[in-house]
Amino acid sequence: MIRVTVLGLGAAGLPVALALQAGQVPGMMLHSVAASTIGRAQAKLPDVSAHLAQDIDAMGDLVVECLPPAAFAAVVGPIVQSGRDVLVASVGGLLNAPEVAAYAGQGRIFLPSGALGGLDGVRAIAASGNAQMRLASEKPVAGFEQSAYLTAKGIVLADLTTRTCLFSGPAREGVRLFPKNVNVVAALSLAGIGADDTQLELWADPDATTNQHKVTAIGPAAHFEALTINLPDPQNPRTSALTGFSLIAALRNIAAPIRFA
Ligand SMILES: NC(=O)C1=CN([C@@H]2O[C@H](COP(=O)(O)OP(=O)(O)OC[C@H]3O[C@@H](n4cnc5c(N)ncnc54)[C@H](OP(=O)(O)O)[C@@H]3O)[C@@H](O)[C@H]2O)C=CC1
Numbered sequence: 001m002i003r004v005t006v007l008g009l010g011a012a013g014l015p016v017a018l019a020l021q022a023g024q025v026p027g028m029m030l031h032s033v034a035a036s037t038i039g040r041a042q043a044k045l046p047d048v049s050a051h052l053a054q055d056i057d058a059m060g061d062l063v064v065e066c067l068p069p070a071a072f073a074a075v076v077g078p079i080v081q082s083g084r085d086v087l088v089a090s091v092g093g094l095l096n097a098p099e100v101a102a103y104a105g106q107g108r109i110f111l112p113s114g115a116l117g118g119l120d121g122v123r124a125i126a127a128s129g130n131a132q133m134r135l136a137s138e139k140p141v142a143g144f145e146q147s148a149y150l151t152a153k154g155i156v157l158a159d160l161t162t163r164t165c166l167f168s169g170p171a172r173e174g175v176r177l178f179p180k181n182v183n184v185v186a187a188l189s190l191a192g193i194g195a196d197d198t199q200l201e202l203w204a205d206p207d208a209t210t211n212q213h214k215v216t217a218i219g220p221a222a223h224f225e226a227l228t229i230n231l232p233d234p235q236n237p238r239t240s241a242l243t244g245f246s247l248i249a250a251l252r253n254i255a256a257p258i259r260f261a
């Protein structure tokens with residue numbers, strides 16, 4: 001059995017821990033969990049060993065990272081360095097903290113599709129060369145946080161009455177400015193043609209009730225579009241409910257003798 005540690009028990013991490021606990025990932029078992037404090041982790045999962053996210057010795061063979069982006073680099077780098085494999089929800093962390101990616105090889109880093117559909121087609125189109133890729137993402141206003149960048153652009157989220165473009169530009173810049181919102185474009189970039197050549201448009205819509213992500217990938221062999229319409233997690237509207245299921249699907253794939261690749 002592969003022993004799994006889940007770091008972060010919010011919208012993404014809690015469903016993963018519960019699925020492991022319920023035996024829904026063949027070949028894997030829930031070993032331990034972490035939240036912002038040991039007490040908060042124990043309150044959510046009283047029967048599971050809880051520790052801090054920095055306590056590497058307490059972790060199992062495979063770690064599922066579901067932390068806020070700000071915690072990513074300091075926590076994930078040393079875990080990968082310790083030789084453990086990590087399935088990462090905060091995919092944008094790999095762009096914002098490239099030193100973490102440099103440790104891959106000591107332990108492996110697995111990337112899920114997260115709240116996005118279509119990365120299989122994206123990878124094939126990227127392999128065909130000469131591709132163009134872009135993502136248009138749209139969320140309810142409650143899915144965003146006011147930031148210095150938005151204020152400098154004259155955008156006050158609380159005042160928005162119409163669908164508004166918050167950002168248009170290269171994925172790398174979008175991930176830097178909106179680390180909690182566009183892990184999806186980080187995943188698209190890493191699966192496809194890279195964060196400098198992938199384009200992002202980010203929209204906030206006061207009337208929206210779903211998080212929508214539309215991938216467009218154009219290559220010499222195929223033209224591909226994938227629209228994912230996600231329901232937001234009820235507790236955390238920034239995060240789509242599909243994210244946790246994508247992590248569960250990724251764990252099943254990692255454990256399976258016959259895998260998608
Ligand atoms: N790849 C993708 O497509 C997507 C990725 N994401 C990303 O996934 C990550 C997790 O998102 P989500 O589940 O929505 O986040 P939440 O805010 O819902 O949950 C975060 C969890 O991390 C815990 N936490 C906070 N700080 C620490 C710390 N220092 N050590 C240990 N635990 C800590 C919190 O603890 P407590 O419960 O005590 O508050 C909480 O359980 C984020 O980076 C998010 O941007 C999100 C959506 C899609």
Ligand SMILES: O=C([O-])CC(=O)C(=O)O
Nearest residue numbers: 115181182183184239240
């Ligand atoms: O959950 C979503 O729809 C997308 C998201 O927050 C992210 O990619 O960071």
